[in-house]
Amino acid sequence: MTRFHVTYRIQAADLTEARQRAEGVALEQTVEIPQDVVPEGYIRNEILGRVEDIGAEGEGRFRATISYSPDSAGPEFTQFLNVVFGNSSIQRGLRVMAVDPGAEMLRRHPGARFGISGLRRLAGRASGGMIAPVIKPQGSSADALARVAYLCARAGADIVKEDHGITDQPMAPFRERVEKVADAVARAAEETGHRALYFPSVAGHPAEIFDNLRFARDVGADGFLVMPGLLGFGLMHAIANDPELNLPVMSHPSFLGPYVLSPDTGLDHGVMFGTLQRLAGSDISVFPNVGGRFGFSEVECRAIADACRDPAGPGLPILPSPGGGMSVERAADMARMYGPDVVYLLGGSLLRLGEDIGTGIAAMRSAIDATS
Secondary structure (H helix, E strand, O other): OOOEEEEEEEEOOOHHHHHHHHHHHHHHOOOOOOHHHOOOOHHHHHHOOEEEEEEEEEOOEEEEEEEEOHHHHOOOHHHHHHHHHOHHHHOOOEEEEEEEOHHHHHHHOOOOOOHHHHHHHHHOOOOOOEEEEEEOOOOOOHHHHHHHHHHHHHOOOOEEEEOOOOOOOOOOOHHHHHHHHHHHHHHHHHHHOOOOEEEOEOOOOOOOHHHHHHHHHHHOOOOEEEOHHHHOHHHHHHHHHOOOOOOOEEEOOOOOHHHHOOOOEEEOHHHHHHHHHHHHOOOEEEEEOOOOOOOOOHHHHHHHHHHHHOOOOOOOOOEEEEEOOOOHHHHHHHHHHHOOOOEEEEOHHHHOOHHHHHHHHHHHHHHHHHHO
């Protein structure tokens, strides 16, 4: 059975210490007992993690690749993540730099259902960057949010996405809001002949979520915005793979920042917002854009986009979606940086235009197309 591989960055004084730490990770992530009491046979030969490769990365830093048995991960996506970086995530000086699921784990978790090509087909956008205005702010009524969605859809938006902070609050309850926004988007499609895809933000207590998702699908939602950092990667995986729902998923980075912000702990940006999102079934991965209010660098953003779209990555390539400070003025530079396969989030910069929000979307489209 094909083992899966995880590459870690390890802080250590020398190669001997780095190897000791790597062997400790192999134990911690699987049997979680001392080396001398690991049972012989199946457990030692198959379940115990194996240090396959180790070498220096730089002063005080080493890279170690450890392989794990699919039997250790089982069929659940959450247990797969637990093996990748469970207890060891609590250690200092240890960071996940790459995850290669291998053939068997990719069979169990095949990734995105739609990917780039499927989303382009659904959106009717054969080429070029996609535009996704964000309807907000929190505190607005369902009618006010539906009005913003209508203006955006009528102006030619590819995706109308709800803000992640709008869930099931009393000012715009989930079911009332979703029904009104879906109607507004459908009305815009009747008037223009172009159908924007509508992605409501997943909401509800755990026992209510799938009922809410089915309701949203039935009243006209075209996909879902999911926050795996809050709701869990396991739930996002279940939503993406539900044959009854059969709708694309956009993942939002809320609550995931601490996993990537330190260079010495957590996970590499491309792993978190690229590889893991793909394996969990996301079709669009939202992340903070360079130059915005969150501080990701150009190198980190490029790494995320590459991990999302790499044909050699797990499953179908998916669309990176930079946001957080995007504007029409930055469109040309971003199009040159990210290329054609990208979803641009636009929020506050569009809301400044009020009822003329369509002019901003048209300007964004022109800037993207001109650069392409």
